[in-house]
Amino acid sequence: MKTTLATLLMLIGALGAAAADSGNSSCITCHALLEEPKLVNPAKLFDSDIHHQAGLTCADCHGGDPNDESMSAMSRTKGFRGVPKKARIPDFCARCHSDIAYMHRFNPKMRADQLSQYLTSVHGKRLKQGDTKVAACVDCHGIHNILAVSDTRAPVYPANVASTCAHCHADAAYMKDYQIPTDQVAQYQKSVHAQMLAQGDVSAPTCTTCHGNHGATPPGVSSVANVCGTCHVVFAQLFEKSPHQAAFARMGLPGCVQCHSNHEIVKPSDEWVGVGANSVCSTCHASGDPGYRSAQAMAQDLARLNLAIVRADTNLDTAERKGMEVSSAKVELTNAHEARVKARVNVHTFRDEEVRKITDQGLEIATRSDQAGVAAIEELNFRRKGLGISLITILVAIAGLYLKIRQIESRQKG
């Protein structure tokens, strides 16, 4: 009798412990023994899942009774919700993720508007219409191995976002019905943004930075400048006040991306300005219109400043390599470099006088630095004069020695 009681107590204790730790729940115990990947994977993957880390169990999402060791654990009567259909996934997650009070118990800064955002997205709207090919929560976040956004292994970690989106958006066969391009990610990979990200700057923009994450929507034509302007503030402001603003709006052209492209945003070059072969201005402006002349003027000013800077750089470098002290001129020349950067910014006013204002300042500085470099090189020539004098004295001495030798030797003979 005593032993029976003890066994019973132990069993109750064990069951209690199993209920407290999801790892030992009947869900894990049984599913870990199954063979079909679909059924065994949840039990295997859940260990590293953020929900497991936060102390949640299978039953917290799927319902049912983890203490029941028979199949009845998964009966409707025990609140078992099973696996949600694709269309039901957002609501399934939102049971908790839309409950701000509940979410703040885990992370006081956590937002709870993901579902409402999602419903405004193209993904969300189409899912509502019964399209089950679109992305729902688990398509981006994973299913039983959901990781924090800050985890470098997470598919939603900034550096991994592009490949997560590409999973569907670069798959031409999968995207066939939607009639949208599938080369966005390939284009993005060539952009400066992707380069920055690859260099480890996780604040560099990826797909979701411009398109939103849960409320993923392509920015409309009119909102492009706003999207780019969230980071490129100065340019957005200049564009806003420029003659292009009204003209683009009238013609229904998107702002920034008209010249800079939307996904393949490469490092701009001075050649884009002007009327040359690589110019972006001449895609719209033709010879004779004021914009054409303005573009030409801006390009000339930029080129003139650039040339002056290159010349000063070369002369100062030459002088420095030859051992002349030109550091002050070099510091001054950084102001010309700065003017060049500012002039490139001012191109976005699309007014040539605004560009010239800056390039003229830069030109003056560059010319002054250049003169310092030239002067330093001239000092080198002065050294050559000193050398000349010294060489003359040496030659005189050599001549004297030569004559002396002749004299001595003629005397020795005679």
Place this chain on the structure above:
Amino acid sequence: MPSSEQRADKPIQTGRRWVNVLLGSGLVASVVSFLYPAIRYIIPPPVAESTSRSVVAAKVDELKRNSGKVFKFGSKPALLVRTADGTYRAFSAVCTHLNCTVQYREDLHQIWCACHNGLYDLEGRNVSGPPPRPLQMFEVHVQGEDVVVTRSA
């Protein structure tokens, strides 16, 4: 040479003197032209030796509180900031974005780059705009009347 002196007759005498003058002046002038640079070299130049590791950035009473000053450090500009509470801080003034020269904004209490509106806080950290990295920070010491900025080795 002493032995040869006795055998000198008149035309040789004048020729000899001429050669001696040429030789003597050549030797003296050339030795002067060697010694002059050497002596000028030994006299230390007026510019006190400045290693590029430290520089006097300002005088103690030069900067008001909540103001900044760009100064030359080696061959690059640097920024000395006197914060509102009176402490000194020094940074490289070269913006980490496109190498423009940054300045102190008294209204923002931050370091600002005019080129693309980049902002750094008073620890040099990039807090807004395009700069990808913080500004390099230097050490500042007040030595007597001088505010000395030092690059840590």
Place this chain on the structure above:
Amino acid sequence: MSRLYRRTLAWFDERFGAGSVEEFLRHKTIPVHRHSLWYYFGGMTLFLFIIQVLTGILLLLYYRPTPNDAFESVQYMVTQVRFGWLIRSIHSWSANLMIFAAFVHMFSVYFLKAYRKPRELTWISGMLLLFVVLGFGFSGYLLPWNTLAFFATKVGTEMAGSVPIIGKWLLIFLRGGEEVTGATLTRFFGFHVAVLPGLATMLLAIHLFLVQQLGMSVPPGVERAIAEGRKPARSTPFFPNFLLRDIIGWYAALGALGALAAVFPWELGTKADAFASAPAGIRPEWYFLFMFQTLKYLPAKVLFVDGELLGIFGFSVAALVWVAVPFLDRRIGFGRVTRFFTGLGVFALGYMIVLSLLALR
């Protein structure tokens, strides 16, 4: 003037021993024959060495041998100090000309068989001086602490590290640690301004003493012609005839140094950065080029032996043979020229020239 001269001379004679200076000057003679020109290169090397000592002392006034300051102090010297650029450039150019003159001297002595009995020790002390001079070049190259020198030193010391058994130890001894660091700079500075000058002075004293003691060597061909009475034994007094000619050569060298310094100032380059990747075209000074190029051509493995190791071994053996040549070339002791040794010299000279040119291409 001449009275004062004689009185001064007498004053010194009284103290040094009667007429020793004058006696020495009067009795030292230089043989005159068609190879006399080569006698000037020893004196030229000595003169350039003296220039090195003088400009080196001047450089020490401003140079500071620490990794933080070395580059800056040289930069300060060449940009701020009046004529600092000149002193530094002359030191660098003179170093190169001195090594060139030393090589010419060495090869002329070799081909004219001046190493033969009784001048074996003169030859050996001269060879040791040549090694010391190369050591001067190698250690001095690093001192401005610029990128090129930093990496050249890295490569050079690396080679020392591949010597079997003592290689590792040698590498650590040269670098003052596992890597080229500030410790290496301190060490090289010590070698350059203390150890090597000491060695050089000692060897130079021996070398010059032997030259005075034994007199100038006359090439075997000329010697035989004189012995057989086909030619008269001509000579010229060292003082003033030979010395004045020497001085003309020295003045010409000074002029050339000044011209080189002003027209082709020795560039400083950029400060060494241990973490920067090695720049393209690292190359040692020209007098090491033939070794550098040989090691480049050697395959990684030659019959189970490391190619680099084989190269270093080869050069060590060659150097030993070269130093020991007065003892190996026995027939020359009896005045007979062995073709083999002349051929060996031609081969060595040709090899050095061809490989150096290949490296420069």
